[in-house]
Amino acid sequence: MSRFFSSAYRDMQAYVPGEQPRDRRYVKLNTNESPFPPSPAVIAAYDSEKGNVNLYSDPTAKALVEAAAEVYGRESRRLGGGDITPDMVIAGNGSDEILAFCVTAFFRDGGAAFPKVGYGFYPVFCNLFGVPFDEVPMKGEFEVDIAALAASPCNIMIANPNAQTGVYVPLSDIETLLSANKDRLVLVDEAYCDFGGESAVSLLARYDNLIVVTTLSKSRQLAGGRVGLAFARPEITEDLNKIKYSFNPYNLDRAAIAAGAAALLDTEYFDRTRKAVAQERERLKDSLGGLGFVVSPSLANFVLARRDGLSGEELYLALKERGVLVRYLGGDLSDYIRITVGSRAECDALVAAIKKIVKEKNI
Numbered sequence: 579m580s581r582f583f584s585s586a587y588r589d590m591q592a593y594v595p596g597e598q599p600r601d602r603r604y605v606k607l608n609t610n611e612s613p614f615p616p617s618p619a620v621i622a623a624y625d626s627e628k629g630n631v632n633l634y635s636d637p638t639a640k641a642l643v644e645a646a647a648e649v650y651g652r653e654s655r656r657l658g659g660g661d662i663t664p665d666m667v668i669a670g671n672g673s674d675e676i677l678a679f680c681v682t683a684f685f686r687d688g689g690a691a692f693p694k695v696g697y698g699f700y701p702v703f704c705n706l707f708g709v710p711f712d713e714v715p716m717k718g719e720f721e722v723d724i725a726a727l728a729a730s731p732c733n734i735m736i737a738n739p740n741a742q743t744g745v746y747v748p749l750s751d752i753e754t755l756l757s758a759n760k761d762r763l764v765l766v767d768e769a770y771c772d773f774g775g776e777s778a779v780s781l782l783a784r785y786d787n788l789i790v791v792t793t794l795s796k797s798r799q800l801a802g803g804r805v806g807l808a809f810a811r812p813e814i815t816e817d818l819n820k821i822k823y824s825f826n827p828y829n830l831d832r833a834a835i836a837a838g839a840a841a842l843l844d845t846e847y848f849d850r851t852r853k854a855v856a857q858e859r860e861r862l863k864d865s866l867g868g869l870g871f872v873v874s875p876s877l878a879n880f881v882l883a884r885r886d887g888l889s890g891e892e893l894y895l896a897l898k899e900r901g902v903l904v905r906y907l908g909g910d911l912s913d914y915i916r917i918t919v920g921s922r923a924e925c926d927a928l929v930a931a932i933k934k935i936v937k938e939k940n941i
């Protein structure tokens with residue numbers, strides 16, 4: 579640390595991203611990326627912007643925002659909600675950026691509450707922006723305590739499905755949070771919703787204290803493209819735009835805007851690939867269960883798993899040695915590893931490696 583670093587940040591713990599190793603080729607099941615490549619339409623859209631990068635990107639990300647309004651409006655109406663208009667959408671450089679905008683825009687006054695097991699970035703953003711926060715203990719091994727969250731006086735951030743367990747809470751639970759106190763915001767982070775949940779966007783017609791955040795990193799093959807979205811009432815997106823235009827107006831590059839719009843509009847590829855991941859998740863749960871693991875009842879593109887006789891760290895290291903990378907989260911989750919649902923071949927390689935480890939340890 580230099581002597582110039584602001585005293586406000588000297589003791590701050592930064593977020594530790596999952597490993598992105600370059601030293602060798604791993605079966606990479608550690609950061610919940612899609613095992614599928616981007617769709618051909620996305621690759622073409624990405625390429626189409628190559629010759630234009632001498633010009634700034636569109637600060638309103640109009641093509642992307644309009645595609646998101648169309649696709650999520652359809653989803654909202656399917657679930658009994660109303661239209662999503664473009665003024666209800668804001669795009670970010672990954673959903674991490676949008677989460678940061680939300681925390682700084684709305685949570686400084688009322689503070690934030692979130693489940694103790696959740697996305698590790700929530701407390702980091704709160705610390706960065708000086709937002710007091712409350713980590714609400716879980717109810718049992720994998721269950722979020724909705725009643726305790728609802729009782730909190732703070733604004734709420736909840737990943738649904740949960741970021742580490744993959745457990746999804748029904749929209750009726752989200753409504754409990756929204757209606758318990760209409761004077762605080764409820765931010766629902768749906769990074770993993772496409773693999774088995776229903777989006778809360780349909781609730782925007784009835785609740786003005788809701789923000790739904792999502793990402794194209796997991797179910798739309800754009801982790802490296804950095805595209806996130808938020809949906810909220812226009813007065814909320816107006817506030818978020820004020821933050822964005824005070825920080826980084828051209829927050830998405832040209833290729834990300836074009837590719838993001840193409841990914842949203844390629845609904846056939848999206849449906850096919852997300853269904854394949856959900857199917858493989860169920861097969862992976864069965865295989866791990868058969869090997870003596872306790873596996874979270876995940877509806878996301880990953881599972882959290884533990885096995886008696888092996889710590890999470892031991893398993894992570896033994897798998898890494900065999901060329902399979904999973905996520906070891908430590909802390910409250912030191913008994914567990916988090917495994918991204920890969921392709922069938924990747925999951926088979928993981929299971930084969932685990933079989934060998936279990937056999938060698940004689941457990």
Ligand SMILES: Cc1ncc(COP(=O)(O)O)c(C=O)c1O
Binds near residue numbers: 672770793
């Ligand atoms: C729950 C949750 N929210 C948001 C993100 C951030 O996604 P991105 O910034 O890639 O859009 C992640 C990434 O892992 C996540 O797990």
